[in-house]
Ligand code: SF4
């Protein structure tokens with residue numbers, strides 16, 4: 072097992088302790104490409120949020136839970152796998168924003184184990200590289216709106232990576 076795989080396992084251990092807090096709430100932001108990919112295979116409610124900066128699609132949760140929460144091996148888990156899982160979920164507990172068009176990643180204060188997760192440097196480095204590539208598919212309006220929106224929800228805390 073290499074350092075990256077070891078850290079993926081460590082993060083899974085933290086998530087097992089928390090029981091998926093990041094899959095609860097009211098909505099999940101996705102790019103238009105992610106929404107269209109997911110709509111081909113699944114049924115769910117979505118909406119478009121907009122401001123003068125831009126707009127972004129969100130998947131609406133029912134009863135405070137993401138519609139993709141299901142059962143896997145007797146445990147409550149995300150039923151999506153690989154790239155079907157939205158980028159925001161694969162990146163979490165890191166999140167991102169654009170500061171004057173510059174992409175920045177930072178640990179979300181929403182995750183109860185953000186301090187421990189912030190020490191998983193191999194995992195973070197590979198995950199941020201993938202996210203940087205995938206974010207090239209996002210429109211300028213989506214990037215701006217999401218940065219504004221997440222700034223409000225996940226208050227910036229700790230050191231930026
Ligand atoms: S909130 Fe943090 S620890 Fe909990 S499931 Fe999400 S990433 Fe894992």
Ligand code: SF4
Nearest residue numbers: 094137139140149160
């Ligand atoms: S898509 Fe999966 S990982 Fe993302 S919030 Fe929903 S259940 Fe959680």
